[in-house]
Amino acid sequence: MKLSTKGRYGLRAVLDLAVHADDEAVALSQIAERQGISINYLEQLIAKLKRAGIVTSIRGAQGGYMLAAPADEISVGDILRALEGDLSPVDCSIVNSNEGNCDNADSCVTKYVWKRISDSINDAVDAIKLAELVAESKKVQAEVGMTDPKAKQTCGK
Amino acid sequence: MKLSTKGRYGLRAVLDLAVHADDEAVALSQIAERQGISINYLEQLIAKLKRAGIVTSIRGAQGGYMLAAPADEISVGDILRALEGDLSPVDCSIVNSNEGNCDNADSCVTKYVWKRISDSINDAVDAIKLAELVAESKKVQAEVGMTDPKAKQTCGK
């Protein structure tokens, strides 16, 4: 029941992109370096984001990536689903088809459990817009900048 | 972001146990057969449930398993956490320690996302009591019993 590095790295990458975008395209190498993620791996993640229409790209020298929409129109849910696929705790095929269909009442009933988990996850991530994270990120950055190094710890937990 | 068969089979097994318990212990072999799960594998799952204090066992001939508490005092959350471990979308160690600590504001901010997902999952599963599922299961069973075979389909989706 864990997100893979796709979701973890990928969300950070999009956030980095959103924070550092000044209507110039941002090169993947910059994101990779700032976030400490292998550029080759990040390439695969951003490809998913592009396919999902979350980012656009400009090829060639001075090229890079940009958000395809304003940060307040992109939800964390959009991003995570693009990276991880469906966020349901079981495969749709299990819910829809008959891995122990109603011959087995218990299988049937547990499907409602999976549905409720799935809905709660999707509601949670759809409620968080990228813009919120950008604002929070800039705030944190500012705080760290103005206090002494030990202040970092307040953020950990 | 998927539950493993541990959670899926295990919840079904506990539900089966709850449905078929008439203050007699239920043998694992019966649960395994009814649910179509390998008994050897199920053994490993029920061991987790026992360690977590969700079921108790009686050894020897005529032995078996019983719920350790009334079904309305056991939540689906208790069961799934026993089987799957922590239901957070990332390892606690990532949230607590510094996989890119606040040197990297973005890592710092995404931790709040993981926390919100985690809370929503746990709230959802803790709100569902085993007793609810037992009632639902008995209802479904009754429905299937009294209608023709084709009625099964209403349950699938």
Added chain:
DNA sequence: AGTATAACCAAGTAAATTAATAGGAATTAA
């Protein structure tokens, strides 16, 4: 007392998935 039934335990294994790595082709600004 003997036997069948059951829980309990530990180790091994095959398949799948994850998390990368590697190497190059296509595109474009300078």
Added chain:
DNA sequence: TTAATTCCTATTAATTTACTTGGTTATACT
């Protein structure tokens, strides 16, 4: 023309999952 960059595909190492195997211990029943 060159350097920077996206884009694409294939391979690989490590990890995790989903079992299987082969026992042992405990206990009711005869």
